[in-house]
Amino acid sequence: MTVQSAGPVVAGGGMVRPVGILTDIATVARRSVRSLLREPEAMAPALIIPTFFFLVNIGALESFVERSPGIDYRAFQIPVAIIFAVTGISRASVLVIDIQTGYLDRMLVTPVRRTTLLLGMMVADIVLAISLSLVVIAMGFVAGVRFETGLLGILVFLGLAVAWSLSFTGFPYTVALRTGNPAAVNSSFLIFFPFAFLTPAYLPRELMTGWMQTVAAWNPVTYLLEGMRSLLSGGWDVVAIGKGAAAIGGLGLVTFVMAFRSLARRVATG
Amino acid sequence: MPRAARSGDQNSAIEARGLVRTFGDNRAVDGVDLNVDAGAIYGFLGPNGAGKSTTVRMLCTLLKPTAGQATVAGYDVVDSPGEVRIRIGVALQEAALDERQTGREILDLQARLYGLSATDRATSIARAVDLADIGGAMEDRVKTYSGGMRRRLDLAASLIHGPEVLFLDEPTTGLDPVSRAQVWDEVRRLNGELGVTVFLTTQYLEEADALADRVAIIDGGRIVEEGSPTELKRAVGADVIVVDLPSAAIASAAAVAETVPEVDAVTQGRRGITIATADGAATVGTVAVALSSAGLHPQSLTVRTPSLDDVFLLATGYRMSTVDPTVSGGGATATGPDPQHAGRTPASPPRSSP
Numbered sequence: 333m334t335v336q337s338a339g340p341v342v343a344g345g346g347m348v349r350p351v352g353i354l355t356d357i358a359t360v361a362r363r364s365v366r367s368l369l370r371e372p373e374a375m376a377p378a379l380i381i382p383t384f385f386f387l388v389n390i391g392a393l394e395s396f397v398e399r400s401p402g403i404d405y406r407a408f409q410i411p412v413a414i415i416f417a418v419t420g421i422s423r424a425s426v427l428v429i430d431i432q433t434g435y436l437d438r439m440l441v442t443p444v445r446r447t448t449l450l451l452g453m454m455v456a457d458i459v460l461a462i463s464l465s466l467v468v469i470a471m472g473f474v475a476g477v478r479f480e481t482g483l484l485g486i487l488v489f490l491g492l493a494v495a496w497s498l499s500f501t502g503f504p505y506t507v508a509l510r511t512g513n514p515a516a517v518n519s520s521f522l523i524f525f526p527f528a529f530l531t532p533a534y535l536p537r538e539l540m541t542g543w544m545q546t547v548a549a550w551n552p553v554t555y556l557l558e559g560m561r562s563l564l565s566g567g568w569d570v571v572a573i574g575k576g577a578a579a580i581g582g583l584g585l586v587t588f589v590m591a592f593r594s595l596a597r598r599v600a601t602g
Numbered sequence: 603m604p605r606a607a608r609s610g611d612q613n614s615a616i617e618a619r620g621l622v623r624t625f626g627d628n629r630a631v632d633g634v635d636l637n638v639d640a641g642a643i644y645g646f647l648g649p650n651g652a653g654k655s656t657t658v659r660m661l662c663t664l665l666k667p668t669a670g671q672a673t674v675a676g677y678d679v680v681d682s683p684g685e686v687r688i689r690i691g692v693a694l695q696e697a698a699l700d701e702r703q704t705g706r707e708i709l710d711l712q713a714r715l716y717g718l719s720a721t722d723r724a725t726s727i728a729r730a731v732d733l734a735d736i737g738g739a740m741e742d743r744v745k746t747y748s749g750g751m752r753r754r755l756d757l758a759a760s761l762i763h764g765p766e767v768l769f770l771d772e773p774t775t776g777l778d779p780v781s782r783a784q785v786w787d788e789v790r791r792l793n794g795e796l797g798v799t800v801f802l803t804t805q806y807l808e809e810a811d812a813l814a815d816r817v818a819i820i821d822g823g824r825i826v827e828e829g830s831p832t833e834l835k836r837a838v839g840a841d842v843i844v845v846d847l848p849s850a851a852i853a854s855a856a857a858v859a860e861t862v863p864e865v866d867a868v869t870q871g872r873r874g875i876t877i878a879t880a881d882g883a884a885t886v887g888t889v890a891v892a893l894s895s896a897g898l899h900p901q902s903l904t905v906r907t908p909s910l911d912d913v914f915l916l917a918t919g920y921r922m923s924t925v926d927p928t929v930s931g932g933g934a935t936a937t938g939p940d941p942q943h944a945g946r947t948p949a950s951p952p953r954s955s956p
Contacts, residue, residue: 350717351717355717356715359711359715362711362714363700363703363711366707430700433696433699433700434694434695434698435700437664437694437698438694438699441662441690442712442715442716443688443717444715601663601664601665601683
């Protein structure tokens with residue numbers, strides 16, 4: 333960690349002082365959230381895509397799937413819409429511009445803690461994930477979806493969505509830090525497809541064909557969807573929620589190790 | 603964590619011994635020694651790819667030296683980078699600023715990154731706003747700024763925490779002459795009024811000449827000359843005669859000029875020849891007559907004192923060439939880079955992952 337001490341007196345009469353890690357995170361997050369608020373148009377695809385799929389899936393499959401007893405297909409599709417909305421959002425595109433313009437270097441010649449350069453951006457990711465999730469949940473309410481687990485269930489549901497979103501940000505951040513290339517960062521969105529579609533996104537697992545069932549069983553998103561669905565229509569199923577949380581934790585561990593190792597390599601002076 | 607020890611000569615703002623940085627097989631910086639006095643403006647002059655930026659990146663703790671050692675503001679750049687960082691201000695090439703934020707927000711972020719308290723932030727930002735002198739534009743997004751405004755904001759941001767040493771990496775590259783003059787004035791003022799040591803890299807001879815107390819000329823990763831601009835120029839000779847000629851006449855004019863006894867040396871360029879002599883005023887007439895007798899008719903004959911470009915020529919065997927189209931005069935006869943130096947790989951390639 334950077335050695336800091338009471339530094340030189342600034343012309344203003346004060347001192348450059350050592351600050352805590354939370355202050356550093358807040359400093360970086362302040363800028364990230366501000367730039368997020370300045371580009372509300374960037375939120376549009378993240379809302380149009382899930383809304384589109386929600387409407388199309390309901391229109392095409394609702395009456396068919398609901399022939400199976402005990403399925404409320406609208407409730408079944410809301411977690412899918414949330415996953416579509418929050419997966420792959422990140423400030424990696426800003427990070428890659430910072431790398432290209434040299435603004436990252438400008439921050440690196442200050443005493444700011446290196447890890448907070450990523451953690452601060454993730455605060456903005458959390459803000460965006462919460463906003464998008466709330467919009468999708470509201471859309472669900474409009475469509476007549478209700479949570480059997482009540483207000484607390486909604487909060488847990490929101491928590492899972494945001495935690496998932498955050499765990500996935502490790503991918504684009506890794507690509508941004510490794511390549512410094514905006515095109516590569518945009519392409520990192522592709523990893524979303526296997527994660528999102530090789531899952532019980534359209535049908536419950538028991539109705540899927542054999543190979544797809546096997547693949548879905550290895551996909552963390554499967555457990556996330558099932559955990560979130562349980563909150564909507566199954567009541568408090570601690571095992572399903574636990575599996576969903578574990579899936580997020582597992583993926584998050586992998587992507588965060590990748591992302592922070594990439595950050596360490598990017599800021600390494602060797 | 604215990605406070606790192608301040609080391610080195612207290613009167614020395616920057617000291618480097620045998621600084622080397624390699625990128626693969628490319629020795630971008632190849633054994634640089636520096637000794638910059640506290641309070642000086644130090645010019646680091648060289649063409650593109652000479653190793654200027656790589657040296658600055660090592661001194662600013664952004665890049666570890668492959669070999670050698672350096673202290674900045676009394677602290678070792680490798681052992682105590684945190685101590686160095688709070689004591690230096692850095693404006694890197696191309697005014698790196700976030701275009702989506704306003705000038706004031708950039709300054710505020712910068713003050714927070716250094717951990718200034720709310721009171722100090724207010725004072726420092728007010729001072730930086732004055733310094734940047736961009737008026738009401740301070741509340742506008744940076745993407746609306748001109749090149750000169752960006753540079754001034756960049757400079758103000760790099761000074762927000764009152765650094766002891768300021769690194770300016772090609773601060774005027776790409777600026778128009780008016781903006782350039784403003785940056786020069788600002789650098790002089792910072793140095794004069796606040797006593798900030800300035801380490802300035804430039805590829806413009808005029809800039810080094812106009813601003814720096816001492817100049818190091820770097821080429822191919824090595825310092826080839828070092829001294830005050832006056833000392834360096836004096837070493838070339840007393841005067842230089844610049845003869846503008848059509849390209850077809852250059853070789854024969856050089857041959858003629860070499861026959862004039864008072865001429866010490868003749869250098870051929872693309873637009874004419876440059877003659878070094880002890881007394882330009884006395885020699886110029888003789889040269890003109892000799893050329894005329896040989897049927898050669900120069901477009902112009904100019905006597906001037908040697909420029910840093912002449913120093914560069916003497917040290918390296920080729921001219922640095924004044925590539926900047928916005929600067930006229932300055933004394934350098936643009937002869938273009940020596941072919942053997944053309945197309946050299948940049949000294950500081952973007953960091954890539956293995």
